[in-house]
Amino acid sequence: MSVAQIETKREHEGFFTTTYVSLVNWARKSSLWPYPFGTACCAIEFMSVVSSHYDIARFGSEVVRFSPKQSDVLMVLGTINDKMGPVLKQIYDQMAEPKWVISMGACATCGGFYRAYHVMQGIDEIIPVDVYIPGCPPTPEAVLDAVIKLQQQVENDKRLSYERHPRQTRLKVPEFDATVHDLQGPPRSVVRFLEEDHEVHGYIATAFKQRFADDLMHMREFRGDLSITVKRDHVKDILRTLKNDPVFDFKMLLDVTAVDYLSERASRYDVVYHLLSLSNKHRLRLKVPVPGDDPTIDSAID
Incomplete structure (x- = not known):
């Protein structure tokens, strides 16, 4: 049977072929429900993203959930200090698989300008991160770009049921102590x-x-x-x-x-x-x- 015959047959019979993995990934990437863990000014920028002007609903992420059991994407918006680390880790652990993490802004990514003993120098010290958003604070367009990049990751993932990245086993346990030990004074x-x-x-x-x-x-x-x-x-x-x-x-x-x-x-x-x-x-x-x-x-x- 030629390609033309196959196309004609598909057109008249009203079905298309795909793989089970592709169908599931399409559904997942089109309904990424975020859990906004907002601690600082990046949370304000996220509020504008869910408004009608930027309309994150176009990407299926308008259903904001403040329950880890009902969300797919943990969006960390702002500075995380050492005392907040165990709370963040507990919320991440309560989320069902598959789950993803977006680190929004310089503070969540690397501590930002809080190079201090009480601030975690990046949330990837305790949880894996799928997409980093640079900026202080990032623009709403940058947040939408991060959602698109995450959708691309989900679409190309071939595993339906899996534990998170292997690097998670190497992440340290959050503690109530300093993460910066090499502080130096000004020149x-x-x-x-x-x-x-x-x-x-x-x-x-x-x-x-x-x-x-x-x-x-x-x-x-x-x-x-x-x-x-x-x-x-x-x-x-x-x-x-x-x-x-x-x-x-x-x-x-x-x-x-x-x-x-x-x-x-x-x-x-x-x-x-x-x-x-x-x-x-x-x-x-x-x-x-x-x-x-x-x-x-x-x-x-x-």
């Missing part, structure tokens, strides 16, 4: 740059020099914000004056944080106060060096 050139004195003008800088000349260590202006480094002995008095004196009027203490310079300086830490004056429309970054062998400082409040 010495950066430390020297931050400690350089610059000639800073303006009434706030002038008034500060007059009031706290004995406590002032460094003063510089960076990107329009005034940064002042003072000794820690009288930090509470300095903060009180900056708040109550109408010349300064820094009524808002936005944030208190710390920087660890490791071994690059005599004073290992900086305690940083971010202050804002709405009346004067000024920001101030007040830094207080703290030695590593005595990492204490007075509270900003009584």
Whole structure:
């Protein structure tokens, strides 16, 4: 029987031939129900993907399920710290086979700019990943591209029932400890740059020099914000004056944080106060060096 005869016979009898594997893979790739594990800003981008503008329903992934037993694709959207690792692993284990994983964004993929002891440097430390989406955050188009790439993987898979990738057996068990052990301080050139004195003008800088000349260590202006480094002995008095004196009027203490310079300086830490004056429309970054062998400082409040 010729090819033309076969085509004619198929056309009139209303059937087509395929393989069982191809049929099952077609059904699977066309109904990938996602479980969005959102922890940070990438989750916001995912919300736009399921909206009508980008319409992920075109790819059969509009049925969002927040139950691991009813989903096919675990989409990790955002930063995963070490405490969240066991939770993520448990959710992945509760998903039925076959299951797939999409790592969305730099934080989920490699830790992003959180190169720190408390952040997992990529979710593939504990679960296998099928598709990585670069970006911080990725665009909605990048998410759709990842879904298409995953569909291609599913379509070409010849195994109907299988355990996940062999590399899963080599993945480590999530623990409540650090995953980054080789932390390094900033280059010495950066430390020297931050400690350089610059000639800073303006009434706030002038008034500060007059009031706290004995406590002032460094003063510089960076990107329009005034940064002042003072000794820690009288930090509470300095903060009180900056708040109550109408010349300064820094009524808002936005944030208190710390920087660890490791071994690059005599004073290992900086305690940083971010202050804002709405009346004067000024920001101030007040830094207080703290030695590593005595990492204490007075509270900003009584």
